[in-house]
Amino acid sequence: MSPLLQTFSNASAYAYRTFVAAGGDYESIATVTVGAGGASTVTFSTIPSTYQHLQIRGIMLSTTANHADVTLNSDTGNNYAAHALEGTGSAVSSFAGTSRANMFSIFYTPGTSTGVGGGVADILDYANTNKNTTVRSLRGTDDNGSGNISLISGLWMNTSAVTSITLTARGGTFTQYSSFALYGIKG
Amino acid sequence: MPSTYTPIATQTLGSATSSVTFSSIPATYTDLVVVYNTGVTSTTNDYVRVNGDTGSNYSWTRLVGTGSAAISSRGSNDSKMIVGDVTTSIVTTQIVNIQNYSNTTTNKTIVNRSSAPNSAVTASVGLWRNTAAITSVTLLPDGTTWLSGSTFTLYGVKSA
Numbered sequence: 001m002s003p004l005l006q007t008f009s010n011a012s013a014y015a016y017r018t019f020v021a022a023g024g025d026y027e028s029i030a031t032v033t034v035g036a037g038g039a040s041t042v043t044f045s046t047i048p049s050t051y052q053h054l055q056i057r058g059i060m061l062s063t064t065a066n067h068a069d070v071t072l073n074s075d076t077g078n079n080y081a082a083h084a085l086e087g088t089g090s091a092v093s094s095f096a097g098t099s100r101a102n103m104f105s106i107f108y109t110p111g112t113s114t115g116v117g118g119g120v121a122d123i124l125d126y127a128n129t130n131k132n133t134t135v136r137s138l139r140g141t142d143d144n145g146s147g148n149i150s151l152i153s154g155l156w157m158n159t160s161a162v163t164s165i166t167l168t169a170r171g172g173t174f175t176q177y178s179s180f181a182l183y184g185i186k187g
Numbered sequence: 188m189p190s191t192y193t194p195i196a197t198q199t200l201g202s203a204t205s206s207v208t209f210s211s212i213p214a215t216y217t218d219l220v221v222v223y224n225t226g227v228t229s230t231t232n233d234y235v236r237v238n239g240d241t242g243s244n245y246s247w248t249r250l251v252g253t254g255s256a257a258i259s260s261r262g263s264n265d266s267k268m269i270v271g272d273v274t275t276s277i278v279t280t281q282i283v284n285i286q287n288y289s290n291t292t293t294n295k296t297i298v299n300r301s302s303a304p305n306s307a308v309t310a311s312v313g314l315w316r317n318t319a320a321i322t323s324v325t326l327l328p329d330g331t332t333w334l335s336g337s338t339f340t341l342y343g344v345k346s347a
Contacts, residue, residue, distance in 0.1 A: 024190035028347040031217075057218055057344065059287045059296060087250030087259030087310070114316060118286040118296035138284075140248065140298045140312025145263050147248025149298070149312045177292050181217060181346035184188065 271301020
């Protein structure tokens, strides 16, 4: 593997040995990339309980302004709560929900051909059966004149271990090239 | 399950520098993550450019808490994407997530968190209006220099 060259603005340069971790505590579990037909939901199922935390990373596209709302273990009852802090580029707002049927969205897209929603969501202590489950998300999208950056905190009021995660398009579908990847983090 | 979140390169600055670039980034990962702990000569905002593109091909939206105000602002047709505030001692920590960087189908989105303890906390998102794969990432403070001792690490995250 060739060394990675790093340059500085003062015209100096350094080359660094690249390396690959021999083994690690952050593992890829599964990836869903939406095909040409689109998808209204994306589900990660049969999640092993062998990690400490989970993380979802991805991009979201749609033909309409759209959210990816989260439910766990196929629970669509009013067993979720959430808070959000949002900036739109011109305003700051905060909102909250209790006894919700989902945990708010961990991805958002403006639904244009140019805007791409991105995000990173953490599902903490997901396999612990002594506590409810917390999800936190950093999500954002910008479309050159409009945008949305949000911090989301969600709660599933259930002490069961999380074995599946479903992302549901709030309106329309996730369109082709939307991609969501699930990772496990060991404790 | 395949292990990932691989350190690609890291650098600790030995002198003040106006920008840092990671180049020749392999296309073998899904996301890139840049983690840096920095200070600057004078408090300012810092930014990201990719692929050496200095054109007006970027835009961004940010959410800032200063302790006395919560602010959201945006930049359009900009020459770079904002990350957050950086202050004059090496206490600012920032994480830049560059999502799906190597795909050649979509524009590129970055989502970031910045913690400048004696200035502001910031969440930001940026868009590079180009579908090309990202092969280089440049981190630069606005109008000043990174302090000697600042550290930058580039990670690659590969999905299954």
